[in-house]
Amino acid sequence: MNQLILTTNFGLEDLVADEFRRVADRAELVFDAVEEQPDGFEGQVRVVTDAPAVESVSVCRELRSIHHILRYIRRFDIGDDEPLDRIYEGVFEQDIPEMAEAGSFRVTSNRHGEHAFTSMDVQDVAGQALVDHYGTDVDLEEFDCEVRVDIIDRDCLIGVQYTRDSLSKRHPRVFSPKVSLKTNVAWAMVKLARLNRHGAETLVDPFCGAGTILIEAAQLNPTLTVHGSDAWQKAADGAAVNADHAGVGEQVETFCRDALELSDHYEPGAVDAIITNPPFGLSLHKDTDFGQFYRRLLREMVEVLAPGGRVVMLVDKRGVFRDALGDIPELETRHVRIVETGGIYPGMYVLQKEG
Ligand SMILES: C[S@@+](CC[C@H](N)C(=O)[O-])C[C@H]1O[C@@H](n2cnc3c(N)ncnc32)[C@H](O)[C@@H]1O
Structure with missing residues (x-):
């Protein structure tokens, strides 16, 4: 045995x-x-x-x-x-x-x-x-x-x-910012989005950082169109370089954009899935009103998502996020779990737009 x-x-x-x-x-x-x-x-x-x-x-x-x-x-x-x-x-x-x-x-x-x-x-x-x-x-x-x-x-x-390096270090990270999601956590988020079951064709990560979610999603779903964006130009460029090195450069496109302006860049209903981890509290300005930030973000998401489209999001301020979700009736919470990442215990939320 x-x-x-x-x-x-x-x-x-x-x-x-x-x-x-x-x-x-x-x-x-x-x-x-x-x-x-x-x-x-x-x-x-x-x-x-x-x-x-x-x-x-x-x-x-x-x-x-x-x-x-x-x-x-x-x-x-x-x-x-x-x-x-x-x-x-x-x-x-x-x-x-x-x-x-x-x-x-x-x-x-x-x-x-x-x-x-x-x-x-x-x-x-x-x-x-x-x-x-x-x-x-x-x-x-x-x-x-x-x-x-x-x-x-x-x-x-x-x-x-039996493993020398962690199996989650599977993408060659040419661009490697200080804060990045582990690939196995990104994999879990992609799995929970059930892209195949919902016939998803377009996926967006509006806080893409090094592009971990983009790469996992593209590798698992070779026909998916994958977009990433980040307000930091260096991340938008770096995620594209990382995607190239991971062999999915042709499937992934990245942009330098503010996530709170998603609807300026996509037609209503044009996005089938959003998988993302917005910055945790520590990396935003100390005066940031998270309730307002989440409400604006969720409204933008509702606007660009197709009916039945899914959001999978990692959120550390769970109470504030739950309150914000209460104001967005178009998004139904399908699943929540707590996950440890880097010593923090954020919630992994799976939301679905009515339709
Ligand atoms: C937690 S990191 C994402 C990490 C990413 N999942 C990875 O694996 O590398 C959050 C990212 O959001 C970006 N960001 C912060 N505020 C933003 C905003 N308003 N719009 C778009 N990106 C933003 C930061 O530059 C940072 O790269």
Whole structure:
């Protein structure tokens, strides 16, 4: 029995489980179970299969909804007393088959919860334990084996990570602004828009930034016309360059425009879907009236959307947004979920125009 953990953003676990089932069926990979948030761990999905690890890992690499693929080997309580000593002992005692064959290794650690130590401290003690156990060299760049030592509240989980870079780093980012959506979150937004089911032909992201949503939408829907715009000229140009490098340059067109003037650029009803993440509170002027901003934006969207057209939007000021939506009866809320992104917990809203 082989148990793999697929990591993702909190809030996307069900979409990962669905995608895994689809991809596994297509690849004829037989699996016994798919569990969202196994043992209550957020941002994880566990898949259980009899197939050899090489085969199941290779199938999981095709998923667009995940960051990493790993296998946990041991879980233990770090207690309250000298937790770093407990971590050292737990890692030292553990046999890790992949380490026996590795010429070099590195440790990475994800930590959730309140602790008096950092992830770096965990990496240091766990790395020392592995050197003492196996006599193998640490190499942070050219390692053969990546050992994961995750701390979730009082639990220590020891495992092996099969993915080197996050699978969500799949677009070559020539233009890379400070704030950008992860590709797997953009993928989830595109999925929730159900473009095929609604026969969408034109999609717009009016706050396109680096163009992550544009690229995911174009790659998933090769016949879709995809428009992006941004009030920042550098982003409008950069998103086009990124789309080119991702192989969808011909499908994507970008413009430098204010999102609050959408209706100046599209005929009423000309847009089938809008998928976007407007700036979160921090990046706008501190005096911005978000209620007014959302109301103006939603009215513009209603004007350009086709009847039955969908909006998928990531919004951090959920209360203000809900109030604004209350004033726009043309848009029905079809679905809302909370998703973690960069330590913030915005709402992912799926809205549909009446029609
Ligand atoms: C959160 S970022 C979008 C990130 C994008 N989804 C990505 O993956 O790169 C928000 C973007 O909105 C742009 N922006 C801010 N106010 C705007 C406005 N009124 N009209 C159009 N774009 C605006 C910013 O320049 C920024 O690029």
